[in-house]
Amino acid sequence: MGLRRSWLESANAPECDFPLNNLPYGVFSVGDSDLRCGVAIGDRIVDATGLEAAGLLPADPDADVLDAPYWNDFMELGREAWSRYRAALTAMLAEGADEAVQDQIVTHSVPIKDATLHMPFRVSEYTDFYAGRHHATNVGTMFRGPENALPPNWLHMPIGYNGRASSVVVSGTPVTRPHGQLKGRDDDVPHWGASARFDLELEIGAIVGQASDGPLSVQQAFDNIFGYVLLNDWSARDIQAWEYQPLGPFQAKATATTISAWIVTAEALEPFRISTPDRLEPLLPYLQEPGPMLYDIALEVGLAPTGKAETVIARTNYGEMYYSSAQQLAHHSSSGCPMRVGDLLGSGTISGPDRETRGSLLELSWGGKEPLTLDTGEGRCFLEDGDTVTLRGAAMGDGYRIGFGPCAGQVMPARP
C-alpha cells in the first residue's frame, strides 16, 4: 500500500509523521481550553470531541465517548467500532471528499503548533517487560557475568514486572533526578543521595483496548491491543542495583515513565507486521504466535545537553524484540490476571546486536566504563542535569511514514 492522499496537503509530504495512513489519537488543548480528543493529520489536529458534539462524526450512536480528556471510553467500544470510526474519518480526510466536509474539518481543527498535548489515555496499570534479547544479554552480562547473562527462564517466557501507572507522563514533562538508597561496591552500608547513574530506556508501549478476565490466546491478545506509543522507562541504575534483589526493580523505575503523545493504532501499523526472530528454544503453545505480530518500526534516541545540539546516540528497530506485545499480554493474562482498558505494556528496552543500536546508556557506555562522545565533544556515561532525551520512531512505507511524534523529557536537578 502506498500513501493515501489527503486534501490537506501537509499530510502528503513524504517526511510528514501524520499522513492519512496514520491518524494517531491524542488529547490536546489550545490556550485555556478544556482537554479534547484529537487526531493528527499533516500539520493539524482534528477536534474529535468537537466533531462528535456537532454530530458530524459519532464514534458510538448511543453515547458521547469522546467528550472526555482521554480515549479510554472510545477504546471500550471494541475493535469493530475502532475500524468503523477510522474508516469514516479517513473518508472525510481523503482527497476527493466533499467541500462541505472539508469545511467542517477545517472548522473543527487546529494547527498542531498552537496546541498543548496531554496524556492520550488514562493509564490503568503499567507493566514493563524485559523482552529484548540483546538488552537482556548485555545487562545480564554486566550484572551477573556472561555465563549467567540470560536467566534460565528467559527463552521460555516474556519476563516482566508491574510498574507504577501514576508515574507515566506525556512527552515534554520534565523529569526530576531521584534520590534513593545508594551503595557502592566497597561501601559497608548504603547512603541517601541523588542518583548518579540516571538512565533512559528506549521502548515501545502497547495499550490494552479491551478488558479480559481470564487467560487470553496470543491471537486474542493481539486483537485486544488498541495501539502503540514510544516509551522511555527512566531508570536509576544505582538505586536499582542495590534494591532489585530479590523482588525486582521498585523505586529505580518509579520516578517517571515518559510516553509519546500520539497513540498510533494497530490498524495503522497493519502493513508493517513482521515475525519475531527465530526461537532459540521452542515456546509452550500458549505463547506461540499464529502470525507476524511484531512491527518494522525504525527507532532512534537523541540526547541534547542544555542549550546544545542533539546527538543521535542509538538507532535500532522494534523488530529486534524476542517477544511481541501480543505474547506479553497473553503471558500477563495466563494466571487469570484481569486486564483492563488502558493497561500499558512496555516492550522492554530495544537494543540491536551492535553498540550503536543499544537502547540505554547502561549498555552504550557498558556500565559507565566506556563513555560516549557526543557531537558536541562532551562525554556521557549516564544522564546529566539539563540533558534532553528524545525518542523517535516511524514505520517506513512507500513514500510515506507512520510516525509516532517525539517522546521527550529533560532531566531536572534532584530536589534540594
Next chain:
Amino acid sequence: MGLRRSWLESANAPECDFPLNNLPYGVFSVGDSDLRCGVAIGDRIVDATGLEAAGLLPADPDADVLDAPYWNDFMELGREAWSRYRAALTAMLAEGADEAVQDQIVTHSVPIKDATLHMPFRVSEYTDFYAGRHHATNVGTMFRGPENALPPNWLHMPIGYNGRASSVVVSGTPVTRPHGQLKGRDDDVPHWGASARFDLELEIGAIVGQASDGPLSVQQAFDNIFGYVLLNDWSARDIQAWEYQPLGPFQAKATATTISAWIVTAEALEPFRISTPDRLEPLLPYLQEPGPMLYDIALEVGLAPTGKAETVIARTNYGEMYYSSAQQLAHHSSSGCPMRVGDLLGSGTISGPDRETRGSLLELSWGGKEPLTLDTGEGRCFLEDGDTVTLRGAAMGDGYRIGFGPCAGQVMPARP
C-alpha cells in the same frame, strides 16, 4: 480508653467486632439496590450515602462525596474531614443521643446479615511488601539457604514490588486456581499446568488516603494513611519459583488478592499503636519513625476443607512486622513516585518466630516437607480445591475489640 457505649445494644457486646470505637467503612447493597457507602456498628450497617442525601450527616458541605460505590472521594477530603465525620457519627450513635437522631439512624440502616458487601474502595495501585523478618528469613532459607536468608538490603529498606490492582477482590469472592509455567527441579524444560503449590499469605493492607507528588517523611506518610484491611496475597509458589528471577514475582501473584470488606480507620486504631521491633541495623534518617507506627493487632488464619470444620492454622500479631506501613509509604515515595488516593500497600506476610505463628503454608509446611494436620485429620502442604481460607484480626481493647471482619476466599478448581 474503654468501650464507648452506643444506644445500639448489639455494639456493646465485648465480642462484637464493630463497637462504637471502631466504625469501619464499607460498601454494601441490599437485594438489587445500588451500591452505597456504609458504616458498621454492632449488627447493623448505617447507610452513609442515605444519611448524606438526606442532609443528616454531610461529609463535605460542598459535594455529595458519599454518593458513590466507594470511599475514595471521602478520603480525598483529608484528615481533618475524616476526623470531623467520625466525631459527628460517633455523637449520633453514642448512648444518650437524641431519640430523633436514633430514629434517623434506624431509618437509614440495615442489618448486616441482610446486606451484600462489596469492595470498599477503588484500588488505584497495589504494592506488596516483604517486611516481616521471620517470613523473609523463613522463605529466604528455603529459597537461598540459611546463610543467604535475608538479602543484604533487607535490614536497610522495606523491600517491595508493584502488584496488580485489577486482581484485588473483596472477601467472599471465589479464587480460581491459576495455570502457569511450572518447572520441577529435575525438569529440563517447563510445562504448562495448574499450580500445585497454591498458597495464602496473611497480611495487613494500608490504604493511602491522600495523594502526594514527592518524597514523604515517615510522619507525613503515617498521616496520609486512611485505614487498614486484612489482606490475603494468594501465591502460586511453583509459578513463582520459576518466574521470579531476576525481576520479581509476576503471574504467581496476579490471580487474586483478597481484602476484608471493612476499612478500619487509623483513628480507630490510635489506642493500639506500638513500636516496630529493635533495629538490627540503623536505618537511614528518611526511614526513621518519630513514634510508634505499628499496631497491636491479633491475627489468625483459618482453613476449612469443603463442607468441613475450620482449623485455625496460625495465630500471630501485626506487631511482628519489621517495617510499618508508614515506613513503607515513605520509602515508596522516596524516588518521587506519585502516590494516589486508593493506593493499597500490603504489609508483607506476617509471621512470628514459632511454627504456629507462620502466615503462609509455604512456611507452615516448610516448603511442603512437613504437612500440617488439620483438626479433621487431613494433611495439608498447600491449598486444595474447595478449601476456604479465612483471615481474622482485631485490636483488643479493655472490654471491646476493633475487629476487621473476615477476609475469606474459597479455592475453585483450575479452568479446564
